[in-house]
Amino acid sequence: MKIAVDVMGGDFAPISVIDGILLAIDSLNSNEKILAVGPQQTIEKLLAERNYSGNQIEIISAEQVIEMGEHPTKALSQKPNSSIGVGFSLLKSEQADVFASAGNTGAMMVGSLFSVKTIQGIQRPAIAGFVPQVNGEFAVMLDIGANADCKPEMLEQFGILGSIYFEATTGKKKPRVGLMNIGEEEQKGSILAQAAHTLLKNNKNIHFIGNLEGKDLFRNKADVIVTDGFTGNIMLKMAESFYFIMEEQGVKNDFIELTNYETYGGSPIIGINGNVVIAHGASTPKAIQQMIKLSKSLVESGVLKKIKKALEN
Amino acid sequence: MKIAVDVMGGDFAPISVIDGILLAIDSLNSNEKILAVGPQQTIEKLLAERNYSGNQIEIISAEQVIEMGEHPTKALSQKPNSSIGVGFSLLKSEQADVFASAGNTGAMMVGSLFSVKTIQGIQRPAIAGFVPQVNGEFAVMLDIGANADCKPEMLEQFGILGSIYFEATTGKKKPRVGLMNIGEEEQKGSILAQAAHTLLKNNKNIHFIGNLEGKDLFRNKADVIVTDGFTGNIMLKMAESFYFIMEEQGVKNDFIELTNYETYGGSPIIGINGNVVIAHGASTPKAIQQMIKLSKSLVESGVLKKIKKALEN
Structure with a gap:
């Protein structure tokens, strides 16, 4: 290699x-x-x-x-x-x-x-970011910044790409796919999120578990977190800033340490x-x-x- | 009263x-x-x-x-x-x-x-959320959930509403207004964020300081944080979940305590x-x-x- x-x-x-x-x-x-x-x-x-x-x-x-x-x-x-x-x-x-x-x-x-x-067949590649989970494992979130504006079909494809990536790297079958949104119910959220929800739900190659909210990001509810590159980028940078603020204030904790970008080393383009x-x-x-x-x-x-x-x- | x-x-x-x-x-x-x-x-x-x-x-x-x-x-x-x-x-x-x-x-x-x-004259009311800052003060973020889909003109108006609210409640003149985005430069971000940036920059009633990134949310860079209700809701719920995770793990810290929703008591509709x-x-x-x-x-x-x-x- x-x-x-x-x-x-x-x-x-x-x-x-x-x-x-x-x-x-x-x-x-x-x-x-x-x-x-x-x-x-x-x-x-x-x-x-x-x-x-x-x-x-x-x-x-x-x-x-x-x-x-x-x-x-x-x-x-x-x-x-x-x-x-x-x-x-x-x-x-x-x-x-x-x-x-x-x-x-x-x-x-x-x-x-x-x-x-x-x-061929991919609408837009995505950057996949690692999100630490409270149980010490990680989830993959995509997109985290390549596509600031997304269409519902792109989010559906991110669900497929993320599932293949997660399964290939962790060996875990049928990874749980969640859609970042602002409410649990199917009809909640932006026009984009509502349309993407329907596509993800009806795609048989995806083990879709429904909507996630901001509070679920670290809660080990999903293995693959689907979102547009605007929202994903802001969430990831916000998580990183928590790490730095806690470090500055001398707070040590295993979970906080997992939010350190050094832990994962980077983000693959998928x-x-x-x-x-x-x-x-x-x-x-x-x-x-x-x-x-x-x-x-x-x-x-x-x-x-x-x-x-x-x-x- | x-x-x-x-x-x-x-x-x-x-x-x-x-x-x-x-x-x-x-x-x-x-x-x-x-x-x-x-x-x-x-x-x-x-x-x-x-x-x-x-x-x-x-x-x-x-x-x-x-x-x-x-x-x-x-x-x-x-x-x-x-x-x-x-x-x-x-x-x-x-x-x-x-x-x-x-x-x-x-x-x-x-x-x-x-x-x-x-x-009269307001396109859409917004819910204003309080965001703790590392210096112990707070910023006001709007919208945090009333409007999942926004137009650039709505974000411009959130900048005005947030400024009036912040000045009226804190006494601080000419509050700094920042636009949540995924890069510092004017041309960065979604179509919505780019258009809103131009409107905010050209509005003389707003003291616009430019784009903010997810990492700036708590960094006391702005008094008023302008964003759509989708992004704002996810950020606020994510901050809240940090509080709960840290509480569960027994981590105590003044800044973390400020992310407790009990601190502010709620969100006004503006x-x-x-x-x-x-x-x-x-x-x-x-x-x-x-x-x-x-x-x-x-x-x-x-x-x-x-x-x-x-x-x-």
């Missing part, structure tokens, strides 16, 4: 990414390699300073950098030799099995759509023709280590093939 | 409401009265059991009850002698200065629209021709006490007149 990692992605790159790669290396098998994508000399220097002499890191030269604030489409077309641009080339040409970055989320999304492209993981911009070495672990599990789960197969039926 | 209270409203009514009224009585002036709306004999019995012999509680007989799960419009038309129905009659005939209930939220909303009605407060269904006596305090401050703030005056300009 070859895991391409954007060395220049994130607020603390390249140092935190190199340190994260070195943390992750120990848990990889001998046939698993990291393709460290970024400026050759910088990476060589950082690895030498850390006395790395193994053979599981292969440097792939990419001398340009897409900054966090840059316009995704413009940046990708103007900087083909950026670490994100080269990462997607590796993915498209199947020289890498997965590409992961803590860099510009928009560029990662646009890069996915332009290189490996959306799987519905594209390749394995892509987006990590938090403020990723620490520990978060990068988790990002690599998540990338590996994404490949091993075979979720990509499973989604394609499901769409053929 | 006459504060009408729905004795039959809430999961623990009538006992918690009567106990809450008795807790609140001490802080009222001699010219301030509670109109206890509900079944006469029940209220008389409960007050006698509690040895109440004062003259600040006046019982207003209402022998029917609208249950939590009932359809609002149907229930109100079929039960004119319900505590909610009678409460709105008192408000409309100006026998009460404010009406407060922990009962069926939908019925409270419909009752407002049918009795005192929307203020944009109607009367003072109405909706409290949490699970209101305890302490929450009812706060609901009465909030109702009193709503009348004293003169926010109703201020909104009408602002709309004349």
Whole structure:
């Protein structure tokens, strides 16, 4: 397996990414390699300073950098030799099995759509976020930001994509799918939520358990939480802010610790023709280590093939 | 001042409401009265059991009850002698200065629209929720559930209504207004959020500070948080669930305590021709006490007149 990692992605790159790669290396098998994508000399220097002499890191030269604030489409077309641009080339040409970055989320999304492209039959790919549950497990919420405006059919498909992803990565059959809404009853909520409820309820490939409310988010009521990218993004960032406020105030608790973004290492993009993981911009070495672990599990789960197969039926 | 209270409203009514009224009585002036709306004999019995012999509680007989799960419009038309129905009659005939209930939220909303009605020039009234801030103060968020689907112009008006309400109740001039969105930049977000951003930015009666993200909700960046009722409801219920999870896990902290719904006592409906407060269904006596305090401050703030005056300009 070859895991391409954007060395220049994130607020603390390249140092935190190199340190994260070195943390992750120990848990990889001998046939698993990291393709460290970024400026050759910088990476060589950082690895030498850390006395790395193994053979599981292969440097792939990419001398340009897409900054966090840059316009995704413009940046990708103007900087083909950026670490994100080269990462997607590796993915498209199947020289890498997965590409992961803590860099510009928009560029990662646009890069996915332009290189490996959306799987045929998928209306819009979604970013899947992990939501900690009070029982210590996690749920998958999608979309968490790729699609600010959604149609009911998109939410229905997020239910299918989330189910396949959850089952492929956890082994749990028939994952429970809930729709984020503002009331339990079917007729409650926005026009979008009402229409999506009907579609999800009538889809035989989904184990739909009905509406969820904001108070149910962490309550282990569903394995897959379906919502539009606007609502999902706000909820996830709100949960994260609870973590930071509690940390600032010195409150320690196992559940709060689970809301730390370092726990999961990132969010896969689901519905594209390749394995892509987006990590938090403020990723620490520990978060990068988790990002690599998540990338590996994404490949091993075979979720990509499973989604394609499901769409053929 | 006459504060009408729905004795039959809430999961623990009538006992918690009567106990809450008795807790609140001490802080009222001699010219301030509670109109206890509900079944006469029940209220008389409960007050006698509690040895109440004062003259600040006046019982207003209402022998029917609208249950939590009932359809609002149907229930109100079929039960004119319900505590909610009678409460709105008192408000409309100006026998009460404010009406407060922990009962069926939908019925409270419909009752407002049918009795005192929307203020002329207001597109849709909103429910205003209190959001604790890390500095110990609070922000007002609207809408938190009355309008699941909003138009940009409604969000603009929520900015105006929220500003008038915040200034009238806190005395703070030129309250900061933020728009909940999924990115800081103007062009980020849903079609609704983008259009609302432009309207809020160009409205000279609003001190607009730009977009907020989910992570900013508690960060004291804005005094007035503008959002649609779908997103606002989910955020508020999510904050509340954090409080309950932390309470269950025995975590104590001043900030967490502020997310307890008992702290604020309820949510005023803003944009109607009367003072109405909706409290949490699970209101305890302490929450009812706060609901009465909030109702009193709503009348004293003169926010109703201020909104009408602002709309004349």
